[in-house]
Amino acid sequence: MADPFVDVATARATLAAPKGDGRLARALDPTNLATWLALDPPERRAVLAAAAGTVHEAMHKAANDRRRPEPERETLLADLAAVPKLDAKTAGRHLAAVVGDRGLLPGVTPTWAATCVAAYLPYGPEYPKIFHDTARIRFLAGDRDGVIDAVTQGRANGGSIWLIRDDALLAAMWDDPRYVALFTGPPEFDHLDAAILAAPHVRTVDHHAPAQDPPDGLARLVHLEKLVLRAGPSDRFVRALLTLPALTELIIHDDVAKVAAETLDALLAKLTTFRLTTHLWGELMTAAEARSLRAGIAGLPPSARLFQIAIQCRLDDGTPVEAASLDDVLSAVDSPLPYVRSRALHLLMERLESGLALAPGDAVLVAGDIGFTATELKERLGRIGVSVARTPGPKVRVSVVGERHKGAAHRHAAAGIALTTAERLRDLLDREAPTVIGAAAADRIRDLLASPDAANPAVALELMRTGGVPDGILAELLVFSRCTWLDKKLREQARKLFMKVAPASVTAAVRDRDTRFTVEPAVASPKPWQRNNYYDLRDAAGALAELSGGDIDAWDVVMFAYRMCGETALVLGWRGMDGVDERAFALPATREILLNSHTATRLPETFGNLPHLWSLSLNYAGLTALPESIGDLPALSVLHLEGNALTTLPDRVARLATLRELRLGGNRFPTFPRSVLALNGLETLDYAHYDKGLRTAGLPADFGALTGLRRLSLRDQNVGALPESMRAMTALEDLDLTSGRIDALPEWLADLPALAKLRLTAAKIADPASVEPVVTRLRARGTDVSAP
Structure with a gap:
């Protein structure tokens, strides 16, 4: 069939013939736009009215092709806008290709954006997302009244009004009372820059951007109550958050490795109702744990507070850990948080002398939970002549420190009693008084x-x-x-x-x-x-x-x-x-x-x-x-x-x-x-062979003894001659000789009754003349053969 768009005369002759508009519509695509644009507007629109949705879609793409001259694109768009049965979703999708979350997309001019709004806005009632993008385009053009009108229409036609409410591009509209009145709740933006523009109305922000440098104007967020950070914040970022008077909940979907312990201390102390949730080495620290940490450090000296914060927040290599005193470590062993207690016990053991010696007549004090029952400890110590004392005395040689000692370890250390850990005591007892269970x-x-x-x-x-x-x-x-x-x-x-x-x-x-x-x-x-x-x-x-x-x-x-x-x-x-x-x-x-x-x-x-x-x-x-x-x-x-x-x-x-x-x-x-x-x-x-440097001897003459084989792979093998005995493999369905080295394809291969697939890709066949007869017979009966 000749191309009806070969020239303008042919196109018009086709259009004048019976059902010519349908024939032109079926032949229309962006490759024949020169002839298409030479037709008169009524002619073009008659063809578009007869065209299917796929043709409309193709012409929409051509109208949005920024490589074309804008007057040409405007003509294409005006024609499409006049089509009575244009799909509304298609119109909305193409308007969305003009403007994005941060502004007009690259290559889109304000004039073209306005042209698209004029063409697509009538389809808004059927596809309300059009009103949202229209509001964006009008805002960028400085038309605030137009924004109010578009949002109002979107709301009236059942659009997703919350998407417009949380649109960061429209954040500056929140200083307009008419705009505020269109929504029932405060906006929830995905980054702080937008929130600052709507500062008086913002209560929650889910910040998806990096949290390194605090944005200018952060102090304007006087009503911000909840902040979610998707990246680990810097110390200066968190210090800036301390200035926000209403902030009561901070959720960090990352670690706080870049935040100083002093800053975290101030953050925890900020408000009695403060909620902090963060991830530490992939493990969640819940708001309840943050509250327990705050309660556990209340009233402690600064160094002890910072030490426990550093441990719980996995800042182990920082100054608070290195500078902690023995008292600070003992306080951490008393912490309400299991991780702090456990880590502090480990650090305590590193600081104490490694050896532990007890002699008959000695006594030990117990400070906290050391993992022994009273009966077990008394029995095992008794076997080496050592007793358990309740209070300090002349026979006491050591105090065994465990978790939750409630200040006892401090008192024992102040009385000059040497400290040790349960692990050191257990090592001694395992040597001197082995357990009853052998x-x-x-x-x-x-x-x-x-x-x-x-x-x-x-x-x-x-x-x-x-x-x-x-x-x-x-x-x-x-x-x-x-x-x-x-x-x-x-x-x-x-x-x-x-x-x-x-x-x-x-x-x-x-x-x-x-x-x-x-x-x-x-x-x-x-x-x-x-x-x-x-x-x-x-x-x-x-x-x-x-x-x-x-x-x-x-x-x-x-x-x-x-x-x-x-x-x-x-x-x-x-x-x-x-x-x-x-x-x-x-x-x-x-x-x-x-x-x-x-x-x-x-x-x-x-x-x-x-x-x-x-x-x-x-x-x-x-x-x-x-x-x-x-x-x-x-x-x-x-x-x-x-x-x-x-x-x-x-x-x-x-x-x-x-x-x-x-x-x-x-x-x-x-x-x-x-x-x-x-x-x-x-x-x-599968007997494939991949080592090109190793030559194999091929298949044995009696290989056909495997009569039950259904699938056989000899990829890359030095097959040589396929053994005559393979005639007996009547169940063979799939034979893979890809890249193999073969003398010839035997005629009997085409007689295998079950063979449904033969793979010969890249096979090296010494007798190429043997291939065609076998392949022809196999294909004739429906076998899938990949030629060499």
Whole structure:
């Protein structure tokens, strides 16, 4: 069909013919605008009236193309505005392309903006957002009366009036009483600059911009009550906030690392009803915690106040921490905030002398909660001839400081009594008076903790509370305390026992944000990595081991977590802990193991003790050999070994009668592993080869023994001649020879009855003449063939 817009005469002749306007409408697009604009306005509008919405949309885009001359764009827009059935939403979308949140968009002139308003405003009742953009354009033009009129119409036609109310571009309109009267509530702007323009009316601001330099005019916000900061503020920014008389709530969605402790002290003291919420290393400090901090530091000397603020707000490296006195640290151990108490105890231990020696006849004082029951402490000290004193006396050698000592530690220090911590005392007692529960009981305690009967964990915790924690239970206590479905009281008991017996290196490590994890109960899902927070658990365990210097074992944490939640899929691949530990194969109920990208050079010989394991993925694990015991996995159906350095497979692989999928690509097999040929049930085999420097021997003559194969990948392989025995692979559906080296395509390939896909992309075929006959026959019967 000839182009009806080839010239003006052809266009007019087409328009004069029956249904010519429809033909022109279907052919109209921005590429033939020269002819289009040469037509008279009535002619153009007749065509537009017959055009579909897609044509209107294309012409709108042409009218808003800022590369075109403005008079031409005005003509296009005037024609569109005259179309009686123009889509209102299309009109609104194109008006929105003229003006944005901060003003006219680049390339838009005030004249063109006014032209668009004139064209699109009639569609406002159908699409009220048009009134909002009209108000913006009129405001930028200095037409305040026009703004009032547009907002009034928007309100009358059901527009989202709150969007206009909170529009920062229109903030300066809030000095007009007529504008204020259009809204029922105060504006909520997304940055302070706009709020300052409407200062008398602003109560809340959600500030999305950086909070480094306080904006000019901030002091005008005399009625601002709530401020939300999306970025961590600077010290000078927060100091400027202290001048705002009505501010009662500050929410910071970031940390306060750039704010001085002195400024935070002033901020907390500003008002008794003040609410502060902030994020500290990714952990929320709630308004309640901020109030507790303020209450805890009330009445303390300045240095003690700043010390606790610095700790709670994670300003540990600042001057308040370095300059804190012993009294300041002891005051922090008495704080109502757990983090402050715990961190202060750690700092106290660093400051006190490391050694602790007690002799028969000595006595100790206790200041606060040191993690021992009175009976346990008396019994264990008694075994070395030491007693517990109630008041200072000549026999007292040391005061053991714990949390919430209620000033007792201050009094003991003032009396000249040496101080120590519960951890140092426990180290001494573990050497001199070991716990009643010996190391041999650790397995029994572990079994009780992991029992599904809620009474058994309670028994285990009570045994440890009264008789002490045996060696080797540290990771178990930590994991138990993080199991979300367990009774909160039991979890708290486990946490306290853990903190009581853990070395300082471990208690410090668990405070780090990289070591946080929770254990969820196992749930059903077809994808094992979606069934629990595997990556968080694995990465946290690895970080714990690293930060504690190996004082807690990452595999102990991970494996007990799996045991507790009842999960049957072990997923630890791609990042986190290195190496494969025998404990990864110690849970008999395990059904799936994914240890991809672990740096294991070999697997333990106990590998076969997994009667229910059906899927094993060890891709890119640095393996050079597999244990013979891999053939003793009676339920194994899927085995992935891609990207390793295997040169052979154990003979006992032939015993894997249930194996359905085997992936061996990217290894270093010089010849095809013979043990695979005995896997009669195999349906998927990947034998791809990616090492260009290693030449392989091709396929064995009896390769066709794998008669059940449905999918076979020989990508990049030195295939040579496809064995004649492959004629017997009548179930083969997908054969991938991509980038392979092949002598020829045999004719019998086209006789395989189930072959639905043959991939030959980039294949190097020595006899190219053999390709076309086979490909032609396969395509004729509907097989999908990618040509070489």
